[in-house]
Amino acid sequence: MxxxxxxxxxxxxxxxxxxxxxxxxxxxxxxxxxxxxxxxxxxxxxxxxxxxxxxxxxxxxxxxxxxxxxxxxxxxxxxxxxxxxxxxxxxxxxxxxxxxxxxxxxxxxxxxxxxxxxxxxxxxxxxxxxxxxxxxxxxxxxxxxxxxxxxxxxxxxxxxxxxxxxxxxxxxxxxxxxxxxxxxxxxxxxxxxxxxxxxxxxxxxxxxxxxxxxxxxxxxxxxxxxxxxxxxxxxxxxxxxxxxxxxxxKTLALRMERQCQNAAELAKTMQETDGVKHVYYPPFVSEKGNGAIVSIELDQKANVERFFSAFTFVKVAPTLAGVETSISYPLNTSHRSVPEEMRKALNIGTHLIRISVGIEDGRNIIAEFQEAVRKSLL
Ligand SMILES: Cc1ncc(COP(=O)(O)O)c(C=O)c1O
Structure with a gap:
């Protein structure tokens, strides 16, 4: 076979x-x-x-x-x-x-x-x-x-x-x-x-x-x-x-399976969370899953700095895809070198956060993000 x-x-x-x-x-x-x-x-x-x-x-x-x-x-x-x-x-x-x-x-x-x-x-x-x-x-x-x-x-x-x-x-x-x-x-x-x-x-x-x-x-x-x-x-x-x-x-398949599953659950929860204006998560990538990157746009009234400071185990890092969940701020990191008019045309704004979902227990990941959104609205 x-x-x-x-x-x-x-x-x-x-x-x-x-x-x-x-x-x-x-x-x-x-x-x-x-x-x-x-x-x-x-x-x-x-x-x-x-x-x-x-x-x-x-x-x-x-x-x-x-x-x-x-x-x-x-x-x-x-x-x-x-x-x-x-x-x-x-x-x-x-x-x-x-x-x-x-x-x-x-x-x-x-x-x-x-x-x-x-x-x-x-x-x-x-x-x-x-x-x-x-x-x-x-x-x-x-x-x-x-x-x-x-x-x-x-x-x-x-x-x-x-x-x-x-x-x-x-x-x-x-x-x-x-x-x-x-x-x-x-x-x-x-x-x-x-x-x-x-x-x-x-x-x-x-x-x-x-x-x-x-x-x-x-x-x-x-x-x-x-x-x-x-x-x-x-x-x-x-x-x-x-x-x-x-x-x-050697562990790519195992990690991806778990990360895609955690990402799908987080994306669904974020869609139902007050303070999150938009969730970017692909509806379909393949039968095996839809990827492990979720981007969210917070409401304009949310304080982005407070959001980034609210996490306990989620790491703030200008990278993605590790086994640990991490978040980054595309405006100031991955897309810093992209001209402003192009960033605007692509919807990369001040309240956009990119989440790289890891392999932790999905319940803990969801709780961390719900709490961070709540704190960003205080
Ligand atoms: C989609 C994509 N391609 C290429 C790169 C560049 O990779 P490296 O940082 O390993 O040079 C990155 C880095 O973030 C990326 O996200």
Missing amino acids: EPFFNTKSVHFLQKEKGENQSKARPIYQTSAFVFKDLADMEQYFKGEKDYLYTRYGNPNTDDLGKGVALLECAEDGVATSSGMSAILCAILAFCKTGDHLIATMDVYGGTYALLEKELSLFGIEVSFVHPNENWEASIKSNTKGVFAETISNPLVRVENLEDLIDAAKRHDLLVIVDNTFATPYLLQPYTLGADLVIHSATKYIGGHSDVTAGVIVGRQELVDQARARVIALGSNLSPFEAWLACRGL
Whole structure:
């Protein structure tokens, strides 16, 4: 029988080649590998040996790249130093000076800054399209691809990937999808026809807020190109961080199941709570759940500072996806670099709070938020 997702996510590691078959994967905390002599080293260049120098590849970083590729049902994958470097190297896998990209306007703020400011240093131009607009109208003769997120940050808008990919293929454009919020547990954009899928593995893949990492998976020839950029730009991941992310990956399914369930219950309660003007939570992402990010807009009369100070175990932190529930303020953190008019167009206002729901007992999470809303209204 073919292994199902939960089985694959536990047994994705490559087979240990040495004599000692340790149960847990060792950490290859080394910058290089040694060879008996020059002929032995030459074997690496002939493709007969896997490792030479950690920036080029390492068993732990390969575990992560290939593990996520397995779960995304993609041909291959490469680990990177962060989600940001995953985005950059994925784009540079097929874009060069003079090319043009289209991106949805509601991407993560750091992604917006990378696409808007840094890519122009490479001579790559990006058009941002509001989710309600027809992005096909922005296609130019030099357009090479489209960049989208499966679930947007922070308003958790679910992209219609089937339509987007269909249209992109009609125009001969490549599609890069940031699947950080959905994870392969909920959605596998490669199976829908995306060419490259990236992750900030800092988030759900790592899952414990103790690692900064990224992954690019997709079609073999594009992953090869992305890997060449990772090597040349020095965007490789350290073996220890790759090892931590792999340990996280083994429990991805369990964590997501619980986090999605807690998030759905919290979203429902927040909808019925006085002082909460609007709850952003997707009605449907997949049969397995609707994600674990809930954003709420408090009433104008609520005091946001008091809300943030009201928690006991919920952490105030500019990140998401850890096992602990945390909250962040998109206006001042993830979307700080997004111009004000764009933030207004996207409804990212002064009373918007992004909640990353963890694995605690859902009753405690709900009680913390009800109390925080109550205090914000005092
Ligand atoms: C959707 C999304 N993509 C990419 C990134 C960037 O990831 P990293 O911080 O690992 O570079 C983030 C960070 O918050 C994110 O939320």
